Amino acid sequence: MNLPEDLPKAELHLHIEGTLEPELAFALAARNGVDLPYASAEELRRAYRFDDLQSFLDLYYALMAVLRTADDFAELADAYLARAAAQGVRHAEIFFDPQAHTDRGVPLGTVVEGLAGALERSEERHGVTTQLIMCFLRDRSAESARETLDAARPYLDRIAGVGLDSAEVGHPPAKFREVYEAAGALGLRRVAHAGEEGPPSYVREALDVLGVERIDHGLRAMEDPELVRRLVRDRVPLTLCPLSNVRLRAVDLLEDHPLKAMMDAGLLVTVNSDDPAYFGGYVGDTFHAVREALALTEDDLRRLARNSFEAAFLDHDEDLRAR
Ligand code: ES4
Ligand code: ZN
Numbered sequence: 318m319n320l321p322e323d324l325p326k327a328e329l330h331l332h333i334e335g336t337l338e339p340e341l342a343f344a345l346a347a348r349n350g351v352d353l354p355y356a357s358a359e360e361l362r363r364a365y366r367f368d369d370l371q372s373f374l375d376l377y378y379a380l381m382a383v384l385r386t387a388d389d390f391a392e393l394a395d396a397y398l399a400r401a402a403a404q405g406v407r408h409a410e411i412f413f414d415p416q417a418h419t420d421r422g423v424p425l426g427t428v429v430e431g432l433a434g435a436l437e438r439s440e441e442r443h444g445v446t447t448q449l450i451m452c453f454l455r456d457r458s459a460e461s462a463r464e465t466l467d468a469a470r471p472y473l474d475r476i477a478g479v480g481l482d483s484a485e486v487g488h489p490p491a492k493f494r495e496v497y498e499a500a501g502a503l504g505l506r507r508v509a510h511a512g513e514e515g516p517p518s519y520v521r522e523a524l525d526v527l528g529v530e531r532i533d534h535g536l537r538a539m540e541d542p543e544l545v546r547r548l549v550r551d552r553v554p555l556t557l558c559p560l561s562n563v564r565l566r567a568v569d570l571l572e573d574h575p576l577k578a579m580m581d582a583g584l585l586v587t588v589n590s591d592d593p594a595y596f597g598g599y600v601g602d603t604f605h606a607v608r609e610a611l612a613l614t615e616d617d618l619r620r621l622a623r624n625s626f627e628a629a630f631l632d633h634d635e636d637l638r639a640r
Contacts, residue, residue: 319405321618322604327408327625328401328589330533330556331600332452332482333390333432334381334414335592336397345383345392353383365595370514370565371484373595381417390431395442398435400593402443404601405622408629410448411436412480415465416457425468433475448477448630450508453496455481455488462496466503477630478506480533481523485515490522497527506630508556510534513567517541524553531556531628536567539575539582549583554628558591560603565596571610580617587625 339358346353355361367373384390394411401409411432418428429449436447451469453462469476479500481493490509497507511523513534520538523529524547535555538544548555559574561567568574579586588607590600598606604621607613613621 320605321608321615322601323405324604324618324622325407326405326600326604326622327410327587327629327631328406328600329410329531329554329587329625329628330412330558330589330591331397331401331409332412332414332592333394333397334384334417335377335596336400336594337380337384337393338396338594341393341396342380342383345385345389349383349385349389351383351385353380365564367565367595373565373592374484377592377595378417382421384418385423387427387431387434390428391435394432394435395438397593398439398443398445398447400599402445404599405604406445406600408446408626408631409439410450410477410630412450412452412482414454414482415451415469416454416461419465419468425465425472429469429472429475433472436475446631449475450478450480450506451476452480452482453493454483455492455510456484459492459496462493463499466496466499473503473505476505478508480507481509481511481527482533485510485513485519489515489519491526494526497529501528506530508533512537513562514565517544520544520548530554530630534558534562536562536575539579545582545584548585552585554585554587554624555579556587556589556628558589558596558603559607560593560596560598561591563596571606574607574611576607577611577613577617580620585624585628586621587628588621 339361439445507529508531509523509529510533511519531554593599
């Protein structure tokens with residue numbers, strides 16, 4: 318029998334830029350003539366110690382300097398898909414951050430062509446079906462998000478939905494009401510990070526104002542029993558990332574993570590890797606870690622895997638085939 322962490326599963330919260338392993342960063346830096354302020358991949362890896370979300374984001378955005386060509390993006394995505402497949406992932410819904418690239422002069426077309434090229438080959442190469450979700454950076458203006466959606470119009474055949482990420486506190490979902498309305502009108506699926514560092518009210522706002530179908534993280538919803546009842550009743554999926562929460566100090570120890578309590582409360586939670594190159598593991602590693610830290614049973618792990626397909630943007634026939 319397979320190890321429980323190898324169960325077929327869908328990964329629904331994964332930033333492709335967060336899969337940039339130090340070794341690939343160095344290889345791309347050399348290829349593109351980019352100077353990195355680290356002597357080696359080992360030294361870079363040692364810099365992966367964070368106090369909070371912002372301290373991580375600073376390094377995450379800085380390292381993107383090595384990503385320049387469509388081939389770079391394709392190589393990044395293909396490396397992730399190979400790793401994910403080896404850990405039981407059969408379907409992946411992958412975030413990318415257009416503004417983090419266009420702001421440094423990399424055209425959106427380059428990013429999408431590269432990523433979508435790798436994703437198109439993924440089912441054949443890795444046995445992983447995929448979708449692409451473009452995220453707006455919430456610490457930039459609403460106008461910038463709107464410009465990004467407009468710039469994406471030629472590529473919407475390759476983009477399934479929109480998301481909202483980056484520094485949360487001080488940037489409530491309502492700031493992005495119009496762009497989410499426009500995205501919905503274009504037939505795009507909608508998700509948003511909420512309740513990672515921000516308060517439960519941001520989770521409500523993402524649902525009520527942005528019309529999202531899933532909440533990314535949603536950890537802090539647990540502080541609001543009325544909100545929990547609503548999330549349970551409406552079966553709103555929460556894409557949890559336990560290793561990320563430990564590394565960014567949203568929880569002290571994995572043993573303190575509310576994943577199991579959230580399952581017991583009847584919430585539709587999934588387990589995901591977020592930025593696996595930075596947070597110490599891909600999704601199979603994460604299943605393994607939470608199993609140990611929270612004494613999850615094989616039944617719990619099966620339920621998490623089943624939840625991941627239920628929460629995915631798959632039609633149900635596809636969903637059954639994937640399992
Ligand atoms: C992110 Cl962990 C996390 N939170 C918010 N935005 C992000 N972008 C990449 N990783
Ligand atoms: Zn995230």
